[in-house]
């Protein structure tokens with residue numbers, strides 16, 4: 001099967017290279033920006049790519065929603081299978097792409113969009129055929145895991161850790177999606193779509209790691225805890241789901257503490273199977289390209305979809321999820337929370353809240369920050 005590649009950045013170039021030695025697959029043309037067509041296999045328009053004789057599948061690794069969505073629709077309507085590593089695209093337009101692909105009888109797979117090289121969505125999509133998924137989530141962003149690990153073990157500052165993650169090709173072109181938790185949120189939204197047939201677009205919360213400092217990391221370590229950015233999702237009665245991303249403080253015995261560098265640890269719990277854990281590199285050229293190639297191999301074997309035909313957009317409801325939170329904030333704001341314990345070190349106030357809902361915590365933080373407060377918060381693991 002000849003595969004065209006859209007984009008020739010970190011992931012696109014990896015896919016193109018891997019296609020040269022993948023069984024049953026061959027290199028097709030590559031779409032690049034005008035002026036970047038410095039090799040005979042490069043094209044600068046989607047029309048030229050789709051017109052190339054023999055192209056049966058398109059692998060997209062451009063990122064962003066437009067023009068990726070228009071190009072994806074053009075490819076599908078031209079009868080090409082479509083695979084992508086682009087979580088922003090699938091989180092926003094996955095339902096339309098799946099419907100168009102079903103109409104045209106072509107495949108639409110996106111396992112590289114959640115967990116990079118980790119075969120999480122594929123296994124989840126198999127599990128839902130025979131089991132009920134009680135919950136899913138985990139560490140789904142390689143950049144922030146790399147940063148938190150580097151800040152804790154190598155004592156790097158936030159800025160140094162981010163620079164390293166960018167140099168290593170883990171971060172998005174605009175790393176704000178990584179550090180704000182939006183990238184992980186998009187991935188858990190895809191997990192929800194696969195597991196529950198609900199792609200939530202409202203009621204979602206993402207707290208990232210933008211507000212953590214080297215001092216926060218030291219204080220958390222002094223409590224014998226490790227901070228990881230985690231995504232969580234599960235069903236809520238009434239056809240909704242809970243879905244959110246936030247930093248979590250873990251005891252040393254938690255498996256997530258041993259997830260280092262750019263690794264991800266995704267998990268689901270099946271009602272019958274119990275917990276299933278998938279760990280591997282969630283970012284970077286080769287892990288992500290390998291997941292795209294895995295999708296293409298699935299299409300060769302006639303596995304065309306991981307989204308159910310009845311998948312729909314829906315809302316998240318994070319009211320019933322409750323935790324105690326660790327909060328670092330100006331002392332004057334302590335009264336905004338019901339406090340379990342409280343301490344003051346070097347002019348910084350740290351408090352532990354009584355259990356409160358995810359919705360209440362995220363909304364309180366948004367309100368206080370809008371009023372100019374500088375604060376960091378993280379949930380204690382249940």
Ligand code: HSE
Nearest residue numbers: 141142143170172283
């Ligand atoms: N920027 C993403 C991450 C890439 O760090 O996980 C893989 O999705």
